[in-house]
Amino acid sequence: MKYQWILFDADETLFHFDAFAGLQLMFSRYGVKFEQQDYQQYQTRNLPLWEAYQAGQVNAEQLQQQRFEYWASKLEQHPQQLNDAFLEAMAEICSLLPGAKDLLDALKSKVKMGIITNGFTALQKIRLERTGLSGYFSPLVISEQVGVAKPHKDIFEHAFAQMQQPEKHRVLMVGDNPHSDIQGGINAGIRTCWLNRHGEERPEGIEPHYEVSSLKQLQTLLEAA
CATH class of the missing domain: 1.10.150 (DNA polymerase; domain 1)
Structure with missing residues (x-):
């Protein structure tokens, strides 16, 4: 891959x-x-x-x-x-998006996976536990704990330090918010994929490397990469 x-x-x-x-x-x-x-x-x-x-x-x-x-x-x-x-x-009331579990199961033996979220600690950890996904992600980087939020590159640099400074061209950021996830990944110098489930127009000046409409499509894209 x-x-x-x-x-x-x-x-x-x-x-x-x-x-x-x-x-x-x-x-x-x-x-x-x-x-x-x-x-x-x-x-x-x-x-x-x-x-x-x-x-x-x-x-x-x-x-x-x-x-x-x-x-x-x-x-x-x-x-x-x-x-x-x-x-x-x-x-x-937490639940996974369609295709999330299939995607993660398909990827877990092929790549390392982490989460970078602007959400809050109390919710993130309990959701991972309740959906059985706690063991899938390391690092779990939460803006509330780091003190800086996406799209600032410092939250990504915090993650890179935990990831042992990977080669940036081999890191992909996947997210639904072009302003925080995609612009954040661009700011950090890594590849990006916009999960555009609702067919929104691409914001001017933000250019993701990939765009998909579902996690199933993302899975297909990554398996071909």
């Missing part, structure tokens, strides 16, 4: 990330019926915070707390308590 290492993003690359369903489950435990309009209001706060996090303007703790400030005030809870409850709910 052409590549020695495959680095994966986690959310919406290997795992479904249905935030609306997770929030509905979490808020149901506080006696709140969380509707689509509530989710849209939440996202008006959450999405800019994620952009700021990826730009290094806020840290993980600030993101986690500030996105729940409105609901924390309404429910008389601490924002971090709501965030923890949300991550717990997301872990409960």
Whole structure:
């Protein structure tokens, strides 16, 4: 195989990330019926915070707390308590994307695999355990622990150090987010593959080396490489 290492993003690359369903489950435990309009209001706060996090303007703790400030005030809870409850709910509903297990089983004897994620530690580790994938990935690099997020090249350099400084042309980054995963891989000087499951237009100025619409297509691509 052409590549020695495959680095994966986690959310919406290997795992479904249905935030609306997770929030509905979490808020149901506080006696709140969380509707689509509530989710849209939440996202008006959450999405800019994620952009700021990826730009290094806020840290993980600030993101986690500030996105729940409105609901924390309404429910008389601490924002971090709501965030923890949300991550717990997301872990409960976690599932793999179609083709993920087949892909990983096909690759595990041929390449080394790692994860680089901007997600949060509590959710990442429990999902890997519950889906039986804990032994597939090393390193597991989580931005919350490193203190810097994709697309910054420093989180990749942190991973490379754990990978014993591999030849960069033999490392492939796979992810669904062109702005963090693909631009991050480009910033780090490695090859990239955009998992574009929803047929989105390629952002101007971001050029992945490969583009696939499913993990099955990725498997076919890698087996031919």
